[in-house]
Amino acid sequence: MLHKTVMTGLAGLALALSATASFAADVVLRLHQMLPPQATIPAKVLTPWAEKVKADSGGRIEVELYPAMQLGGKPAELVDQVKDGVVDLIWTVIGYTPGRFPKSEAFELPFMVTTGEATSLAFYDYYEKHLKDELQDYHVLAVHTHGPGLIHTIGSKPVKSLEDMNGLKVRGTSKVVNQMLEAMGASAIGMPVTAVPESLSKSVIDGTVVPWEVTPAIKIAELAPNHTGFSGKNGLYTGTFLFAMNKDSYDALPDDLKKVIDDNSGRELARKFGVAMDQGDIRGKEIADKAGNTTIMLDETETARWRAAGENVTKAWIADMDAKGLDGTTLYNDAVALIDQYSK
Numbered sequence: 001m002l003h004k005t006v007m008t009g010l011a012g013l014a015l016a017l018s019a020t021a022s023f024a025a026d027v028v029l030r031l032h033q034m035l036p037p038q039a040t041i042p043a044k045v046l047t048p049w050a051e052k053v054k055a056d057s058g059g060r061i062e063v064e065l066y067p068a069m070q071l072g073g074k075p076a077e078l079v080d081q082v083k084d085g086v087v088d089l090i091w092t093v094i095g096y097t098p099g100r101f102p103k104s105e106a107f108e109l110p111f112m113v114t115t116g117e118a119t120s121l122a123f124y125d126y127y128e129k130h131l132k133d134e135l136q137d138y139h140v141l142a143v144h145t146h147g148p149g150l151i152h153t154i155g156s157k158p159v160k161s162l163e164d165m166n167g168l169k170v171r172g173t174s175k176v177v178n179q180m181l182e183a184m185g186a187s188a189i190g191m192p193v194t195a196v197p198e199s200l201s202k203s204v205i206d207g208t209v210v211p212w213e214v215t216p217a218i219k220i221a222e223l224a225p226n227h228t229g230f231s232g233k234n235g236l237y238t239g240t241f242l243f244a245m246n247k248d249s250y251d252a253l254p255d256d257l258k259k260v261i262d263d264n265s266g267r268e269l270a271r272k273f274g275v276a277m278d279q280g281d282i283r284g285k286e287i288a289d290k291a292g293n294t295t296i297m298l299d300e301t302e303t304a305r306w307r308a309a310g311e312n313v314t315k316a317w318i319a320d321m322d323a324k325g326l327d328g329t330t331l332y333n334d335a336v337a338l339i340d341q342y343s344k
Contacts, residue, residue: 025061029088030088032069075192075194076096079096088249089244091241095240104131106331107122110311113148114339114343143241146239147212148229149236153170153226159207165184167186174190184306200223201223208224211277211281212282227294228298230298
């Protein structure tokens with residue numbers, strides 16, 4: 001009886017060890033990004049993506065999540081961290097590295113964006129047509145955008161007209177967005193989104209441009225309770241994002257695990273990012289409303305004045321692309337056409 005009990009126990013232990021071994025990952029991938037885990041994209045896209053990759057691979061791929069730059073460095077360094085193999089995966093803002101990916105800037109131009117979903121799908125198609133050379137150092141999983149960006153300012157400086165931008169210190173997201181803010185009268189200050197709360201609280205800036213989606217994560221409802229939006233289907237601007245894998249990390253995978261990554265990449269993943277951004281915009285606006293913040297929607301006449309100021313930025317960008325031999329007119333027209341196509 002004792003022998004039978006011991007053998008049964010050993011068999012159970014062996015089974016447990018076997019089960020543990022069978023679920024041990026063959027591959028561990030480290031995903032590094034700049035926002036806290038509760039922010040929209042980390043919570044709604046990156047974590048579910050990691051879980052799905054693990055499930056689809058039968059536990060053979062484990063994705064370790066490192067939010068808020070836990071592995072060190074600054075957000076602008078993420079593109080090099082993944083390129084150089086310091087990490088396996090990154091999610092970042094393309095515009096944090098000015099001039100490095102010039103053709104992607106077409107989507108950052110004034111009054112291009114419609115919704116996060118439509119513009120993300122358009123940007124993915126644009127990537128397939130125009131950006132593969134710029135992003136050749138990366139195994140691209142998806143590119144996407146956020147929804148319409150707004151202007152958020154401190155309590156004493158609401159923006160109700162173009163003139164209210166004069167001299168306003170406004171944080172911008174990229175070279176093109178900063179040029180747009182300058183054209184509209186503001187003093188543009190470039191910084192990553194993670195630096196915004198401290199900069200607002202210390203009066204380094206009077207306001208920032210971000211979509212509603214990110215406002216809860218950086219306490220905008222508390223720090224910048226005036227919000228300015230625009231009439232029409234197009235928002236003021238958008239930012240562009242890259243979700244990428246180190247090429248050697250991808251190439252080292254066996255074919256069946258490459259297929260798992262491939263099946264969880266591409267246009268539909270871009271759509272998921274865009275949908276999450278749109279849903280985050282709704283939540284961010286609700287939080288601001290509940291806090292008693294002031295939302296100013298500029299009418300069509302006033303919005304037209306801002307559009308006119310933005311046209312100069314677009315013309316200058318096209319000329320800059322032409323000077324680089326990149327046919328700025330075609331890039332711009334393709335971006336507009338793709339956004340229109342997905343926004344119908």
